[in-house]
Amino acid sequence: MIGAIFEAFPKYEFLDEKLSEPLTNIKYSTNVNLIVDLKSIIRKCYRTDVNAITYDPKIVIEDISSSILNLIGHYRNYIYKYGRYTTVYFLYSEQECEALKEIYPDYKKYYYDKYFRNKDEFLNLNNIIKATIKQIKIVCKYLPSVYYIETSKLDEFVYFNYLIRNIVNKNDVNILLSSDPVMYQAMNKNTYAIDIKGNNSSIVTEFNVIAYLTGKNTEISGNLLNLLLSLSGDEQYSINKINGYGYKKSFAIIKKLFDTQKLVDKTYLSYPASVMNTIDITKENKELLEENYKVIFPIQLQLQNDPILSTAFTFVKRKGTMKQFKELNERIFLLYPLNLNAILRGEQLWEKANVKKCTVIL
Numbered sequence: 001m002i003g004a005i006f007e008a009f010p011k012y013e014f015l016d017e018k019l020s021e022p023l024t025n026i027k028y029s030t031n032v033n034l035i036v037d038l039k040s041i042i043r044k045c046y047r048t049d050v051n052a053i054t055y056d057p058k059i060v061i062e063d064i065s066s067s068i069l070n071l072i073g074h075y076r077n078y079i080y081k082y083g084r085y086t087t088v089y090f091l092y093s094e095q096e097c098e099a100l101k102e103i104y105p106d107y108k109k110y111y112y113d114k115y116f117r118n119k120d121e122f123l124n125l126n127n128i129i130k131a132t133i134k135q136i137k138i139v140c141k142y143l144p145s146v147y148y149i150e151t152s153k154l155d156e157f158v159y160f161n162y163l164i165r166n167i168v169n170k171n172d173v174n175i176l177l178s179s180d181p182v183m184y185q186a187m188n189k190n191t192y193a194i195d196i197k198g199n200n201s202s203i204v205t206e207f208n209v210i211a212y213l214t215g216k217n218t219e220i221s222g223n224l225l226n227l228l229l230s231l232s233g234d235e236q237y238s239i240n241k242i243n244g245y246g247y248k249k250s251f252a253i254i255k256k257l258f259d260t261q262k263l264v265d266k267t268y269l270s271y272p273a274s275v276m277n278t279i280d281i282t283k284e285n286k287e288l289l290e291e292n293y294k295v296i297f298p299i300q301l302q303l304q305n306d307p308i309l310s311t312a313f314t315f316v317k318r319k320g321t322m323k324q325f326k327e328l329n330e331r332i333f334l335l336y337p338l339n340l341n342a343i344l345r346g347e348q349l350w351e352k353a354n355v356k357k358c359t360v361i362l
Contacts, residue, residue, distance in 0.1 A: 004045055005044060007044060007198040008044075010194065010196075012078050014199060014201065019175070019203070023084060027171060028169075028171040030084055032172060033087050033163075033164070034079075034177070035089045035163065035176045035177070036088065036090045036177045037091055037178035038090050038091060039093075040180055042133075061131045062334070068136060069136060070338060070342070072088050075088075076342060077345045079346075088146045088147065089147050089163060091160060093152040094116065096152075099153070099154060100154075100295055100298060100301065104239070110236060111238070136148065139328065142324065144347045153312075154298075156183065158301055160176070160186050173192070174188075175191075175194065176194065178193055178195070179195050181225070182296060185229070187209065188206060192205055193205070206222035206223070209225055210225060214228075214251040218255065224263070224265060229296045230293040231250035231254075239292050257279070
């Protein structure tokens with residue numbers, strides 16, 4: 001396994017510290033949703049040691065795709081020990097959201113320029129990643145309760161936010177694998193994000209995300225994360241800081257407004273003029289702040305594109321056999337096989353030896 005991707009496989013003892021209680025106490029549901037923000041994992045491959053690999057690209061493609069798909073087994077196996085089943089969603093796009101580029105022309109320019117358009121440094125690796133994603137898409141068609149969601153029409157945040165509020169059971173526990181603070185804005189009381197750094201990973205919730213990002217001891221919740229990120233900017237999204245503020249200075253502004261009761265701890269669906277007027281920055285920076293907010297927290301984009309989102313989460317079922325899946329595994333993954341026992345853990349139709357056919361998801 002590529003060492004960089006191994007960071008997405010924290011030990012079960014670590015997961016137990018934060019996830020044992022919610023997984024044990026799920027009520028009115030037996031399902032856990034694992035949402036994988038693939039860009040957070042793929043980005044880890046863009047490192048010098050991975051880019052310097054000189055052996056057959058086909059082997060590298062097999063290694064990366066096998067590692068990412070075995071994530072399913074790592075978490076399914078863990079979740080199943082609590083008697084829960086796992087539905088997996090991979091969110092990814094190889095291109096920017098055009099709708100957000102219309103609002104903010106530099107949207108994710110830094111991210112795509114650094115990785116996908118950097119032909120001098122990453123040409124070979126870019127081709128490997130494209131082939132890897134193609135392979136993952138193919139295999140996901142054969143795996144039960146595993147979905148690959150193409151997010152190019154809208155931002156990953158929009159799909160994630162829509163998923164946990166409109167698609168999944170409200171009683172489900174949701175586990176997000178992502179190191180992207182923008183994604184953390186969508187979290188609710190049943191959602192736990194894993195900032196993937198191997199055994200140095202952290203569990204982030206809507207209640208501790210502000211404290212986690214700023215390093216400050218505070219009870220201000222993630223409801224105000226959209227304002228924090230609008231002030232501090234985000235490099236991956238090419239969103240500029242206001243007055244050079246980072247997380248800590250941005251937090252100081254929010255805390256002052258909060259302590260003087262000029263700001264309340266709630267999510268704003270549209271940017272409030274009252275908050276704009278209380279922040280002591282220039283008119284030019286207030287305009288930049290409002291522009292940042294529309295990209296950081298594009299909730300209006302979600303409301304305007306419900307048909308696109310509902311279609312993205314409409315899945316067609318087809319019949320497949322265990323034999324077909326094993327043959328696919330043996331044909332594609334010769335050196336780095338998939339851990340089938342873990343990947344199919346809890347999928348009852350697949351586990352019964354006397355069942356010749358089972359439902360898989362396109």
